[in-house]
Amino acid sequence: MKNLVANTDIRDRHAELAQRLNSYSKQYYIFDNPSISDAEYDAIYNELLALEKEFPQLQSKESPSQKVGGVDAKRFKKAIHTVPMLSLENAYSETDISDFIERVRKISGIEGVIEFVLEPKLDGLSASILYKEGELVSAATRGDGFIGEDVTQNILTIGNVPKKVMNFSGEVRGEVVMQKADFLELNEQRRLNGEKLFANPRNAAAGSLRQLDPAITASRKLTFFAYSIIADSQMRENSRSTTVSDFSITLSTQLAVLQALQDLGFAVSDKVVVCKDQSEAFEFYKKIEKQRAELEYDIDGIVYKVNDLSIQRKLGSSAKFPRHSIAYKFSAEKAQSMVLDIVAQVGRTGNITPVAELAPVSIGGVVVSRATLHNKDELARRDIRVGDRVVLQRAGDVIPQIMYPILEERSSGSIPFCFPTTCPCCGSVLLEEKDEAAIKCININCEAQLVEKLIHFVSRQAFNIDGLGERGIRFLYEKGVIKSSSDIFRIEKQRGFLESVDGWGKQSVENLVKSINAARMITLDRFIYALGIPRIGTAMSKLIANFFKSYNNFLESAANRRGDELCQVKGVGVSVANDFNRFFANESNLKITRELGGDENGAKGIVTIIDVESTEKKGLFSGQSIVFTGSIEKFSRDAAKEFVERFGGKAASSVSAKTFLVVAGKNAGQKLDQARKLGIRVISEEDFLEIIGDADRGFSDAKNGLAFE
Secondary structure, three states: OOOOOOOHHHHHHHHHHHHHHHHHHHHHHHOOOOOOOHHHHHHHHHHHHHHHHHOHHHOOOOOHHHOOOOOOOOOOOEEEOOOOOOOOOEEOOHHHHHHHHHHHHHHHOOOOOOOEEEEEEEOOEEEEEEEEOOEEEEEEEOOOOOEEEEOHHHHOOOOOOOOEOOOOOEEEEEEEEOOHHHHHHHHHHHHHOOOOOOOOHHHHHHHHHOOOOHHHHHHOOOEEEEEEEEOOOHHHHOOOOEEOOOOOOEEOEHHHHHHHHHHOOOEOOOOOEEEOOHHHHHHHHHHHHHHHHHOOOOEEEEEEEEOEHHHHHHHOEOOOOEOOEEEEEOOOOEEEEEEEEEEEEEOOOOEEEEEEEEEEEEEOOEEEEEEEOOOHHHHHHHOOOOOOEEEEEEEOOOEEEEEEEOHHHOOOOOOOOOOOOEOOOOOOEOEEOOOOOOEEOOOOOOHHHHHHHHHHHOOOOOOOOOOOOHHHHHHHHHOOOOOOHHHHOOHHHHHHHHHOOOOOHHHHHHHHHHHHHHOOEEEHHHHHHHOOOOOOOHHHHHHHHHHHOOHHHHHHHHHOOOHHHHHHOOOOOHHHHHHHHHHHHOHHHHHHHHHHHEOOOOOEOOOEEEOHHHHHOOOOOOOOEEEEEOEOOOOOHHHHHHHHHHOOOEEEOOOOOOEEEEEEOEOOOHHHHHHHHHOOEEEEHHHHHHHHHHHHOOOOEOHHHOEOO
């Protein structure tokens, strides 16, 4: 085994790759918002695998090579998969498929013909549905392959999922999708309501299934396609064939499984073939790829599965993938469009990004009208011009990209795009730094930057203010209601004006104020991220929060420009430290930070920041169960759950004799009555806020005689 002790570069590279892969997986599986293409993800993943193969000491249970997907434990109950629900390995070429078939032969020891069932790879969210004696009893998402999210109530709202299945006991696995027509109808409704549009049917399906309110799921048209059966313990134990409960069919092939699913009342794909040779399989792949745009639902490849179930069992699986199946992914869908204009867009850190405005074109069911051209150098290298006809693709069916201009169709009068030398918003001279591709506006009062910073401030991974998105921020900024992030928390003073604005009204303003008040408690890492310091994203914010431990330590370092001390933190470099110092050298940034979190003299800020050190004390709620009931207005349910967990407790959904404390908001009902009957302490949300604040300041006792030590 190679010695890693002296090779810190390799360890650091592995840690960096693992961190990136975990972040990408979280975006895909938890936030239903993939940020890179499958091919890009696989390239990073394969580099990590190569390092772990050469240096086995790097591999651990936490490595992305040993995990599948993710679970949002804060929003959903956990559901354990009796049989791991693994993902599929991806192939991108005929060579990859040839290598896969060769591996199957080698492991199985079969030299003759091996049959494969080919099925379209549906682009949705995998789900598992459990039946007991014909009754649907539970359903779960894939999650990390071993533990998923309980979505039983939401699955019950899907029209084509059988609620009763003869006398069947077992598990049915498949894909929840949103058909293209239903996706377009949903997005049109959201457009008319002024809501953010879903990027594609996959995101819409995943977001709809993973709703806390089943009524929202029921309002969306979802479809379930089944692809496998696990019947009691027999499928895990029998060596040759499987009998589906009292179903009088003996299953020995994947094709028989699909037929059995149909007989049980489940929808299965109608585009399935059995192939005995590679050329036949490739012809099917090409045929379906051509039909892809015409299908009622999105697919992103073809799944190859060994047909014989006994061979499947013999092949087994790795920690992450079954060895009997592989997904041959389609190349990115392409289309052509016209570049109507190229605009220079100002980001929140001042970076100027050229963006192509396109004649709207549909690619894979998504209408694309804009595409980034990245930076000045990239734009010049690719020489894309206004008026060009260009070839577009959505990389991994996610991110719109301009591939190249069609030069033979370029107008003779075409001229290269002239990159601006002054900011398109404020007119300041742009700065082009050496050794960096970015060109920046360094005017700290540039309105475009200020608006982008506000949009970032309220985003999901920052203050997460529900109902206040990009459109709302732009409107409130233009009306002069907010000019800085601290103004957001003073918006209640503008009630009269907002209620008089067309399209708002009293109830809309009331809902907005409630959302803002619910966001007044935030953890230190999310607060740091919300400030919008250049180069400091979500992962870096956690590293910095763990280093400073408390807001006071963070503020002291910021006020005295001591960002250099961050270089002690593994993963934080000189460039981050320099950006930290530059950010707080701007007195307006420091002023807003103090207004929000409080100053060095002990003056309270507008928001409550939960320090990291709070979680390292004895644990205010250590091992205890806390229940929230009624209308909680001063903080969100997600925030409440996060705070309880940070202080060592568990936020429970029901009251029992083991409940330690109940926090009651307005209109509390049955749970409050149950707590009183059981003699459980009940406090208000104001008391809860004070308890949290006292614990943060180091006190062990809270208001009303509640001793938590």
